[in-house]
Amino acid sequence: MKIKEIMYKDISSVDPEISIEILLKVLTKHHRSSIPVVNDDNEVIGMVQVEDIIRGSLPSYYNMIQNTSFIPDMNQLFKRLNSMKTQKVKDIMQTKFISATEEDTNTYVADLMIKNNLQSIPILRNKKLVGVVDRIDFLSSLLVDERK
């Protein structure tokens, strides 16, 4: 089966120049944890994930500590998130991202996602977005016949 048969045919995207505050609103309303970033020609130039925002808002020394549970909660995450709100998407997006084409098979894309620990992956045609695939899409495709 080709991935185009199960991909989610939504091509919502964001501009690299929008603020992280707007990005958070878009992700929240779309119930998504990641979204493609496109240029003026509608070509995908990056991916931005909730994980990137959370990672960016954690103090850098957290990377060096194995267990952070002993550090008192000083609302650091909230304060840093607040300070990030005016930053732009282009400052945090991943410009090196993994994508698939609509002609790729579902097994290939599933393997790509598992090996690279991806929650979702953009599906492109000539660099342009034609859909997205989330891990759950593989499982929900099993139910399509039942729905019919």
Next chain:
Amino acid sequence: MGFIGGHTGRMLECLTHDENVTTNFVHIHGETRSNLTIIDSEQNHITTITQSGPKISREELEIFLDRFKKMARISNVIIISGSIPPGIPENIYAALIDIANKENKPCILNCPGKAFEMGVEAGPLVAYPDVRGIPEFYSENINSLNGLFSAGEKIININPKIELVILSKPSIQEIVSVTKSGHYDIEIEDIKMTNLYGFSDSITGGIAYGLTHDHNLLESLKIGLSAGIVKLESIKKYNADLNEIVNEVKRVKMHSILNKKKE
């Protein structure tokens, strides 16, 4: 493209995907409206209960405009239709047509009221006003064939980019089209009308299909009208098969009115 919100919005998006259509909706804070149509086929009576649309915030509109600019670049034909939800300025369609024209993309405008009047100034390729329940349009009495042609003539002269005007008035069972070279009184053979819901959407969709498949404007209009016939004769809203639509083209007759006004 458009705005969706809440449970109804999600359902709409899912149903659209089920029809294999790609979407690029802006998800909004409010709830997508529901319109209820009660068809009493025994009494031949239709009741419509229409909700007001959700208010669109400035931020949501900006996101939409950004996406529209990008989509205009990769689109072949752009259809702009429907009433404008609260929170959006009435000149929005004019702004969208300006964007489409800058990208040299043909634009079909189908909407009512002030949004149409402002939009048509920007110069869409096809102008199709929603004149349901309106006795007068562009100072012309449109409850007659001559009035429809006169209104169409005025509209086509607003902007040189406009090449086709469509005016339909179900109350007098007339559909006309006006081009730069002539006027056409459209006749649909043996029509068995159930209701008009989705009629104009079918027409604009059919025209867009024609334009993207190397048909000229009048041929595209015939395809649009055929799609409209399939819709008119079905009580349910459903997506007709292409063959079903093409089969109806022979029922569309376009009578050229040489002297531009029918006596």
